[in-house]
Amino acid sequence: MTEDRVERDLAARFQRLRDEDDSHAPLFRTLYDAAHRKDSLPRRRFFMLIAAAATIPVVVAVVVLRRPAGPARFLPEADANAIAAWTSPTESLLDTPGSELYGEAPAIAEPIPEWIFDSNAPSSTTPPLSTPAPKGVSS
Amino acid sequence: MTPGEIEAELETHHRAGFAWSLACCGRDREEAEDVLQASYLKILDGRAEFAGRSSFKTFLFGVIRKTASEARRRRLVREWFGAHSVRTPRAATENASEDRLALLGALAKLPRRQREVLELVFYIGLTVEEAAETLGVSPGTARIHYDRGKRRMASLLGISKHD
Numbered sequence: 001m002t003e004d005r006v007e008r009d010l011a012a013r014f015q016r017l018r019d020e021d022d023s024h025a026p027l028f029r030t031l032y033d034a035a036h037r038k039d040s041l042p043r044r045r046f047f048m049l050i051a052a053a054a055t056i057p058v059v060v061a062v063v064v065l066r067r068p069a070g071p072a073r074f075l076p077e078a079d080a081n082a083i084a085a086w087t088s089p090t091e092s093l094l095d096t097p098g099s100e101l102y103g104e105a106p107a108i109a110e111p112i113p114e115w116i117f118d119s120n121a122p123s124s125t126t127p128p129l130s131t132p133a134p135k136g137v138s139s
Numbered sequence: 140m141t142p143g144e145i146e147a148e149l150e151t152h153h154r155a156g157f158a159w160s161l162a163c164c165g166r167d168r169e170e171a172e173d174v175l176q177a178s179y180l181k182i183l184d185g186r187a188e189f190a191g192r193s194s195f196k197t198f199l200f201g202v203i204r205k206t207a208s209e210a211r212r213r214r215l216v217r218e219w220f221g222a223h224s225v226r227t228p229r230a231a232t233e234n235a236s237e238d239r240l241a242l243l244g245a246l247a248k249l250p251r252r253q254r255e256v257l258e259l260v261f262y263i264g265l266t267v268e269e270a271a272e273t274l275g276v277s278p279g280t281a282r283i284h285y286d287r288g289k290r291r292m293a294s295l296l297g298i299s300k301h302d
Contacts, residue, residue: 006293013242013296014261020239021158026172028153032146035179 140189148195149179155263159200162258163207166243170210178206197272200259204273245295253288256281 075083140148149156156178160171178199181187187202189195235243246254252274259270271281292298 006289006298009296009298010257010261010289010292013238014258017239017242018158018262021161021166022154024168025154025157026175028150031153031172031176032149032179035176035183038176038180 152196152199156199159263160203163204174207174210178202193272197269200273245292249288249291253284256284257288
């Protein structure tokens with residue numbers, strides 16, 4: 001049982017080491033109570049941090065909503081009307097010739113000729129378009 | 140588990156917990172106390188919750204191991220950024236016996252997993268299966284680390300297999 005011999009020897013050496021170390025072991029109560037005290041501290045800090053973080057947006061919202069309306073926020077009516085009536089000095093440049101055509105529908109001449117509604121009328125009755133021939137072209 | 144039951148369990152395993160914390164912190168007593176306290180704190184405030192899948196003992200040792208690992212990582216980050224207040228961990232080597240120094244020296248030469256399994260088995264007194272639970276590895280893997288570590292320790296410490 002050679003392995004047993006090695007194990008016995010190692011066990012004896014480790015046991016001596018353990019006995020020496022055990023003599024320096026701190027008391028359980030000392031470590032446990034210190035851990036208990038630390039246990040409550042970070043939790044309190046954590047909740048205080050959360051509370052502080054939650055307070056910031058509330059304070060900002062209150063400050064923004066309750067800010068008193070300053071005199072410059074609303075214009076007097078006279079000033080508002082003056083601004084609305086103001087025209088640019090170069091506005092006349094925007095008036096182009098014939099621009100009034102864009103503002104009204106074209107009128108159809110009256111009376112309307114009968115042949116327009118006559119679907120049986122020969123095409124020859126349609127008055128020819130009198131388009132002048134271009135210069136230099138003989139018909 | 141009620142807070143009273145948790146407290147009773149922690150008290151039962153306090154000495155072994157401190158010993159394991161020492162092992163995880165390179166035998167620095169001050170750091171081991173901090174780690175053990177931080178582990179208790181994690182269990183008390185629910186960051187580490189005992190689900191009953193293992194024994195409370197292996198659960199506690201798992202929490203201690205993880206907490207020590209986090210503390211080590213934080214210290215490395217602080218050292219990396221050149222913080223002046225970083226305390227270099229000190230193993231309690233003053234007035235240490237030759238026997239102790241030889242054992243710690245041999246342990247330091249083992250890969251981490253082998254060292255952890257041997258310390259859990261020989262130093263803390265767990266079975267290899269419990270050590271596997273604590274480390275979150277399969278019993279077969281823990282058994283392999285145990286055998287290799289044991290052989291290496293025997294070689295480093297000059298333990299003869301023959302009487």
